[in-house]
Amino acid sequence: MTVSTSPSAPDLIAALGSSWFGAGLPPETVARLAAIAVLQAVEAGDEVTREGQITEALSIVLSGRVALRMLVPERGMVTILTVEPGDVVGWSAIVSPHRATSTAIAIEPVTLVELPGERLRALLRTDHALAASLYPRVLQVVSRRLSATRMQLLDLFAREEWGRKDETSW
Amino acid sequence: MVNDERMPYAPYPAPTGTAVAAPPTPVASAHGSGPWFLARDNLGVLIDLLREGGRTVIGPRVMDGAVVYGEIRSVDELPAGIGDEQSPGKYGLVDGQHRRVFDYAVGPISPKRWTFPPVVPLHVGRRDGKAVTFEPAPIDAPPLAFLGVRACELAALGIQDRVFLGGPYTDEDYRARRRNALVVAVNCTTAASTCFCTSMGTGPEVRGGFDLALTELDEGFLLRAGSREGADLVTHLPVRGADAGQLFRAAEVVGKVAATMGDPVPTAGLHDRLLAQFDSPQWARIAERCLSCANCTMVCPTCFCSSVTQRSDLDGEVSTSDRVWDFCFTAGFAKVAGGNFRSRPRDRYRQWLTHKFATWVDQFGSFGCVGCGRCIAWCPVGIDIRAELMAIAPPLAAWSEPTRPRPVAATPGSFATARIVSVRNETADVTTLTLGDVDTALLAGEFGQFAMVTVPAFPPLPISISRFGRDTIDLTIRAAGPATAAIIGLGPRDEIGIRGPLGTSWPIERAMGHDVVIVTGGIGLAPLRPLIDGLLAQRDRFDAIRLYYGARTQVDQLYREEIRGWAARGDIDVQLIVDRATPDWNGPVGVVTNLFDHATWDGSRSLAFVCGPERMMEATVEQLEERGLSPDRIFVTLERHMECGIGLCGHCQTGGLFVCRDGPVFSLSQLGGIFGREGI
Numbered sequence: 001m002t003v004s005t006s007p008s009a010p011d012l013i014a015a016l017g018s019s020w021f022g023a024g025l026p027p028e029t030v031a032r033l034a035a036i037a038v039l040q041a042v043e044a045g046d047e048v049t050r051e052g053q054i055t056e057a058l059s060i061v062l063s064g065r066v067a068l069r070m071l072v073p074e075r076g077m078v079t080i081l082t083v084e085p086g087d088v089v090g091w092s093a094i095v096s097p098h099r100a101t102s103t104a105i106a107i108e109p110v111t112l113v114e115l116p117g118e119r120l121r122a123l124l125r126t127d128h129a130l131a132a133s134l135y136p137r138v139l140q141v142v143s144r145r146l147s148a149t150r151m152q153l154l155d156l157f158a159r160e161e162w163g164r165k166d167e168t169s170w
Numbered sequence: 171m172v173n174d175e176r177m178p179y180a181p182y183p184a185p186t187g188t189a190v191a192a193p194p195t196p197v198a199s200a201h202g203s204g205p206w207f208l209a210r211d212n213l214g215v216l217i218d219l220l221r222e223g224g225r226t227v228i229g230p231r232v233m234d235g236a237v238v239y240g241e242i243r244s245v246d247e248l249p250a251g252i253g254d255e256q257s258p259g260k261y262g263l264v265d266g267q268h269r270r271v272f273d274y275a276v277g278p279i280s281p282k283r284w285t286f287p288p289v290v291p292l293h294v295g296r297r298d299g300k301a302v303t304f305e306p307a308p309i310d311a312p313p314l315a316f317l318g319v320r321a322c323e324l325a326a327l328g329i330q331d332r333v334f335l336g337g338p339y340t341d342e343d344y345r346a347r348r349r350n351a352l353v354v355a356v357n358c359t360t361a362a363s364t365c366f367c368t369s370m371g372t373g374p375e376v377r378g379g380f381d382l383a384l385t386e387l388d389e390g391f392l393l394r395a396g397s398r399e400g401a402d403l404v405t406h407l408p409v410r411g412a413d414a415g416q417l418f419r420a421a422e423v424v425g426k427v428a429a430t431m432g433d434p435v436p437t438a439g440l441h442d443r444l445l446a447q448f449d450s451p452q453w454a455r456i457a458e459r460c461l462s463c464a465n466c467t468m469v470c471p472t473c474f475c476s477s478v479t480q481r482s483d484l485d486g487e488v489s490t491s492d493r494v495w496d497f498c499f500t501a502g503f504a505k506v507a508g509g510n511f512r513s514r515p516r517d518r519y520r521q522w523l524t525h526k527f528a529t530w531v532d533q534f535g536s537f538g539c540v541g542c543g544r545c546i547a548w549c550p551v552g553i554d555i556r557a558e559l560m561a562i563a564p565p566l567a568a569w570s571e572p573t574r575p576r577p578v579a580a581t582p583g584s585f586a587t588a589r590i591v592s593v594r595n596e597t598a599d600v601t602t603l604t605l606g607d608v609d610t611a612l613l614a615g616e617f618g619q620f621a622m623v624t625v626p627a628f629p630p631l632p633i634s635i636s637r638f639g640r641d642t643i644d645l646t647i648r649a650a651g652p653a654t655a656a657i658i659g660l661g662p663r664d665e666i667g668i669r670g671p672l673g674t675s676w677p678i679e680r681a682m683g684h685d686v687v688i689v690t691g692g693i694g695l696a697p698l699r700p701l702i703d704g705l706l707a708q709r710d711r712f713d714a715i716r717l718y719y720g721a722r723t724q725v726d727q728l729y730r731e732e733i734r735g736w737a738a739r740g741d742i743d744v745q746l747i748v749d750r751a752t753p754d755w756n757g758p759v760g761v762v763t764n765l766f767d768h769a770t771w772d773g774s775r776s777l778a779f780v781c782g783p784e785r786m787m788e789a790t791v792e793q794l795e796e797r798g799l800s801p802d803r804i805f806v807t808l809e810r811h812m813e814c815g816i817g818l819c820g821h822c823q824t825g826g827l828f829v830c831r832d833g834p835v836f837s838l839s840q841l842g843g844i845f846g847r848e849g850i
Contacts, residue, residue, distance in 0.1 A: 067751075067759065078751070079751035079755075082757075082759045082760060082764075084764065084765075084768055086768035087768055108756070144767065148764060151761045151785065152749050152760065152761055155749065156691065156782070157692035157720070157721060157726060157783065
């Protein structure tokens with residue numbers, strides 16, 4: 001079950017500004033985002049996004065761990081990555097076609113600052129200064145995730161398997 | 171023969187432009203102090219005299235279309251009237267204009283074949299039940315006399331003397347062979363088009379390191395002695411004092427030879443110039459021609475890289491280890507269990523050339539090239555090292571030898587033994603052996619050092635020491651092939667052979683009063699475990715300690731119980747992450763840098779110790795630097811093919827550094843541009 005609360009604007013500004021994601025944004029942007037933000041408490045096991053469905057919000061994790069999972073037939077839900085406090089879940093809320101690329105599930109109690117997608121997109125269309133500061137930050141999040149995924153793809157700790165294929169006397 | 175009376179080899183390389191060095195100090199003898207004259211017809215007397223003294227004479231003779239060194243029983247076997255023509259990729263014999271016997275330039279074989287033979291037995295390993303023994307092979311160094319050794323070859327012997335006898339470890343086989351070899355040198359009266367000793371400051375006139383030196387004239391030989399033994403030989407030869415005309419003609423002909431060579435490879439600043447060109451496009455161009463055949467290294471009189479191979483009886487009870495020539499051009503030379511650090515010919519060529527003309531200077535204080543030109547003539551595709559050096563045009567601070575514990579059984583032929591106390595399976599393919607009855611040198615090892623570990627019939631393996639107990643050490647080993655399988659398969663009370671501790675260590679003392687960040691992955695935790703033990707043993711001397719450990723899956727984590735114990739202490743922040751999540755894993759999933767890329771700690775107060783696959787370390791270093799850690803406070807380890815453990819076999823050379831001796835622990839600033847660079 002997810003519980004939404006609407007704390008005072010100064011509290012939201014402080015929470016957002018002190019997160020890793022928010023700390024990389026100008027104060028005016030943080031203030032404007034806080035104006036549309038909602039604080040969410042997510043219970044362990046609850047979904048934040050579902051793969052293939054419309055992403056309703058871009059969220060910043062304040063506490064707790066969110067797993068990004070993909071469904072693989074016959075293997076079930078496979079965890080690709082975990083999102084730790086400070087990072088973002090639901091960047092697809094601002095990237096067309098706004099469908100989630102994975103299922104995000106809270107694996108422990110999680111607190112999020114949620115920026116509802118429709119309002120956020122409207123803001124980005126009209127407020128170019130905000131857009132100019134938010135997009136590079138989101139792009140940074142996505143590029144880090146891309147680099148990390150490539151590293152995982154290299155399967156660096158599986159060298160013993162290479163060793164077997166590549167005959168050695170060691 | 172090596173003794174104190176022989177002229178010490180001149181400082182090398184000589185400053186360019188200096189004239190040939192002064193002749194050897196005259197040695198008093200019954201015939202006066204020389205130089206003497208030996209008539210052509212009496213050269214045989216010298217050969218007979220050497221043979222009568224019990225020496226095998228190794229001199230020039232024609233074989234397989236080349237002038238090569240081989241046993242000389244009579245003066246008639248010398249290549250009288252034979253000359254040679256050499257150019258890049260070409261060698262041929264011609265009828266000489268004179269009936270001189272030394273009228274050729276150097277052939278493909280150098281005295282190295284006898285002083286550093288292609289195969290030398292090192293030791294015999296035996297297994298008797300649970301006990302193992304390693305008995306050094308007897309040294310067989312017959313008395314030899316080299317005849318016809320050229321100035322460049324004397325310089326090459328001087329270079330190998332530095333390599334094998336210059337310390338801190340010495341090669342006793344080489345020492346015996348050198349001690350038992352008498353040297354009759356010859357001043358060059360002809361040069362091939364491939365010769366460039368003038369550039370390397372080694373010739374064409376011999377300057378020391380000989381017992382006797384000849385200069386050939388039409389009517390005979392001018393003779394000088396360079397040692398007491400040489401002078402003693404002169405007293406038994408039919409010689410007379412040389413006249414002024416002979417002295418003049420001898421000096422003239424050698425001077426002319428020098429003039430024909432000129433100075434094709436100016437060496438001033440070559441070290442720095444070359445090291446600045448790791449990325450030169452020329453390496454790839456050379457590789458289009460280079461066959462990686464290793465001919466250049468085989469004919470080179472100074473190349474000394476080697477490997478150790480095992481010859482075992484069928485049941486593996488008795489095995490002989492041989493030291494064999496190996497070459498940085500061979501495909502497997504820089505190979506480790508997970509890959510090959512120099513898989514491309516361009517990387518191997520660069521390794522060879524930069525070692526010869528740059529990193530050799532850092533290692534031994536001289537160039538590794540004497541300008542004999544063999545690698546030019548005997549290259550099947552005619553690559554001319556002189557032209558390549560000029561086409562490629564560097565900076566590495568000179569390293570200083572740190573003081574470290576002296577290893578037990580330092581040299582590759584010797585092993586101490588230790589007894590396995592217990593065996594523990596860490597993961598499906600990683601095992602920790604606890605060893606007792608270990609030499610105190612090993613117990614005194616430093617955190618991060620490694621040992622060479624072996625059982626008879628298998629090649630020795632570099633294994634990092636994963637714990638220093640009060641009277642035991644731990645080795646954590648991952649199964650990679652037959653040798654690791656043989657070691658892992660041993661049980662309590664079995665013995666193994668061990669040499670060490672070797673290499674550098676984590677500088678724990680520098681971390682006192684600072685925050686410590688440890689980032690590691692996979693089996694990389696093993697060399698860090700002693701450091702963690704050390705940090706926790708003196709916990710109050712360090713500020714925050716953070717351990718970030720990545721593994722493939724949960725079951726691939728090493729020391730799981732211990733890690734739990736560390737985390738439970740509360741005074742060290744332990745964070746684990748896996749690449750592949752299993753259903754029972756609720757912790758973080760992703761790469762190890764995910765554990766701290768959103769963290770709030772300040773890197774400027776920290777020292778970082780990083781060990782894992784190289785790509786993992788690169789990504790980690792990037793994050794750490796972003797966080798404010800300077801390169802001199804980030805320490806990483808490199809994994810390379812290590813065999814000798816003392817910087818002599820050549821496999822693990824990485825730029826100017828030897829991973830076994832200067833590493834495996836390096837500061838990032840020490841590695842500079844080498845870290846993460848392909849093919850070094």
